[in-house]
Amino acid sequence: MEYNLRDMDSEIKAIEESTKKLKGLGQGIETVERNAEAILAFVFILKRNISDLLE
Amino acid sequence: MKLTENQYWNPIIETLPRERLMEIELRRFRETLRWAKEDSPFYRKKLHGIAPEDIRTFEDVAKVPMTEKDELRAAQEGKEPYLYGDLLAVAPDRLSIFHQTSGTTGKPVYIPDTYESWQLVVDIWCYILYAAGFRSTDRVFLPFVYNVYIAFWQGHYAAEKLGCEVVPGGGLETKARIQKMKEVQATALMNTPTYGLHMIEVAKEMGIDPKRDLRIKRMICAGEPMPESTRLRLEEEWGADVYDHIGGTEPGGWAGMCSQKQGMHVIEPYFLHEMVDLETMSKPIPPGVKGVAVITPLCRKCIPLIRFNLKDMMMVRKDSCPCGRTSIRVDQIGGRVDDLRKIRGVFFSPSVVEEVIRGQFPEVVEFETILTQEEVMPVLTLRVEFDPSIGESQYKELRSRIREKLKIRSNLTFELEVVKAGGLPRYTLKSSRFKDHTKK
Numbered sequence: 001m002e003y004n005l006r007d008m009d010s011e012i013k014a015i016e017e018s019t020k021k022l023k024g025l026g027q028g029i030e031t032v033e034r035n036a037e038a039i040l041a042f043v044f045i046l047k048r049n050i051s052d053l054l055e
Numbered sequence: 056m057k058l059t060e061n062q063y064w065n066p067i068i069e070t071l072p073r074e075r076l077m078e079i080e081l082r083r084f085r086e087t088l089r090w091a092k093e094d095s096p097f098y099r100k101k102l103h104g105i106a107p108e109d110i111r112t113f114e115d116v117a118k119v120p121m122t123e124k125d126e127l128r129a130a131q132e133g134k135e136p137y138l139y140g141d142l143l144a145v146a147p148d149r150l151s152i153f154h155q156t157s158g159t160t161g162k163p164v165y166i167p168d169t170y171e172s173w174q175l176v177v178d179i180w181c182y183i184l185y186a187a188g189f190r191s192t193d194r195v196f197l198p199f200v201y202n203v204y205i206a207f208w209q210g211h212y213a214a215e216k217l218g219c220e221v222v223p224g225g226g227l228e229t230k231a232r233i234q235k236m237k238e239v240q241a242t243a244l245m246n247t248p249t250y251g252l253h254m255i256e257v258a259k260e261m262g263i264d265p266k267r268d269l270r271i272k273r274m275i276c277a278g279e280p281m282p283e284s285t286r287l288r289l290e291e292e293w294g295a296d297v298y299d300h301i302g303g304t305e306p307g308g309w310a311g312m313c314s315q316k317q318g319m320h321v322i323e324p325y326f327l328h329e330m331v332d333l334e335t336m337s338k339p340i341p342p343g344v345k346g347v348a349v350i351t352p353l354c355r356k357c358i359p360l361i362r363f364n365l366k367d368m369m370m371v372r373k374d375s376c377p378c379g380r381t382s383i384r385v386d387q388i389g390g391r392v393d394d395l396r397k398i399r400g401v402f403f404s405p406s407v408v409e410e411v412i413r414g415q416f417p418e419v420v421e422f423e424t425i426l427t428q429e430e431v432m433p434v435l436t437l438r439v440e441f442d443p444s445i446g447e448s449q450y451k452e453l454r455s456r457i458r459e460k461l462k463i464r465s466n467l468t469f470e471l472e473v474v475k476a477g478g479l480p481r482y483t484l485k486s487s488r489f490k491d492h493t494k495k
Contacts, residue, residue: 003067041171045178048325048354049065052079 009051016043062314062378064185068324069380076381077113079324083353085110088119091359094144097130098359116327117339121349121362127164127305138165142358145169150357154205156304159487160393166205166304172357175325176205176307180213182322183311186380187275187298189243191218196241196271198232198250199483200225205304206277210245219243229257237263240270244295247278248285249486252413255292256420266294275300277308279486280367280387282406284414286316301367301387305360306352310385318372318384327351328383329362330371333392336364342371345388366392368404394489396426398433401466405489408437411460418445418453421479424469428493436470437461443476 019039026032063069071079088107091098101120110116127142134140136147151170155163168176189195195214201207201223214221222239224232233254236244244251251274258265265271273296274289281299289297301319302308309326310319321328329349332338340346348365368389376384389395390406397403408424421440426433439457441450454471461469480487 005067038170041174044171045175048175049068049178052083053067053071053075 005050005054009054012043012046012051016040016047019043062186063380064182069182069382071324071381073381076323080327080353081110081113081116083324084116084327084351087351087353087359088361090356091144091361095142095359097126097141098144098361100141101126102361113329113339116362117329119362121337121364122360123364124160124164124305124366128162131165132162139167139358143167144359145357152208153203154208154304155203157204164305166358168355168357172355175355176209177212177216179322179325180209180308181216183300183308184210184213184217184275186311186313186320186378187300188273188296188314189214189217189219189275193219193243193273194222194239194241195219195243195245196222196224196232196236196239197245198224198227198229198236198254199245204278205307206302207245209302209308210275210277214243214245229254230261233258233261233263233269236269236271242270242272244271244274244293246274246276247483247486248276248281248289249279249482251276251289251293251297252285253481253483265292269293271295273298275311277302280390280406282410282413284410288413288417299387301385303365305358305363306350306365307355309350309352313376313378313380315376315378317376318386320376320380320382320384323382325353327353328371328385330369331364333368342373342383345370347392348385368392368395396433396491398426398435398467403435403465403467407465408461409488411464412439412457415460416453416457418442418449419457420476421481423479423488423490426489426491426493433493434470435467436472438472438474438479440474440476440479 019036023033023036085107088102092102105119130142131140136143149169150167152168152173155165197207197211199207211221222241224235227235255265271293274293275298277300286297286299298312299319300308300311310321312319330340330346331349332340332346336347345368348367348369349362350365351362352360367387369385369387372384372386389404394405395402405424412419412422418441419439420442423438425436425438450473458469458471
């Protein structure tokens, strides 16, 4: 199987960006803020598992 | 990048060339130092004068002071914020889970995680479980109340993340657990080696042969070191593939066995692993030499741990692994440095008793080693409990053979005492089969 690290990294960054935007839009709504935080925790792991490997 | 087999949790990281892994580890080590110095009062003081940007090689890493467990205790004792003191490197309102060490060697150390750092701990355990063959088709049984100890919490959440169906088997007696495993047809088990052996004993009393009557195909052990003889005995009695892993509350799980079952792969580049010699406890040693392991978790941002002295005796293997993983592999050899004793001029590690008993004497159900002092001479006594099916007529021959094998393995003479059935303690989590009565 072929893996394209750069494309995966771009998607991870896009998720991070849109999640931060969602968190901002939902500021004051606990369920939006907490779930966005949870998504960002998984983004953190994806960045270590994938993005960090780019030269 | 091209890969064919789906045997890795992360096929890219797990097959990276070593040079690349080492580059990433050095970069992450610098980042960890920077963060620790900025956000943890303990490390700000301890690492004063050390510039993260100056760490360019593994030789530079070895110049950074090690962290000892006693320092962690002192940094928490009586300091704010309550429980975690000077070690904490995140705002307290970000914490989401609490764990603590068992307190075997002193006052417990408290190790919390944020939601983010906990998810990372769990993901690292996924590497361990996946290498041990755990898959989404498994129904995993955990026969424990997890309490405040990290091991089975990590295992539980990692199995769940892998897509396994997790059956928490706490709050039951051993017999009820065995019945439940049979009822749900569990295919995988997480266990301490000690409890794995105990369950065999109880299952047999119930007329259940684990190999024949249960469906456990794989088991991963946690909570205590497992000599190879114990692992093989568990495999034989359970009819399952049994895997070991290494971890602790402070660093989390950090190494695990793959299908080759030859040593444990360090989960790189999430940990920077070093070995130092037994004598100085600071001089780096090469692969193939027995020493003490030092570990730095590299991405778990809550309580930093820089060059933590694990005090576990190990050896890095020289050979590469046929599984294709490029991470280094370690063998646990000889137990903990804290348990080493010099008896009549000979270094003695209690783990050799377990190696001999579990490897060569299936007639022994339970045992404990006691060190006492009689006048000036230290005396080692092995207390054994034989399988009830063993007739007393066999005791004499068994006693003599056990003493002989222990003498060959340890170069020490043991007194031997036979204890009646059920007379020795049974352990579930951490076993304590060595008792030093010479200590005041």
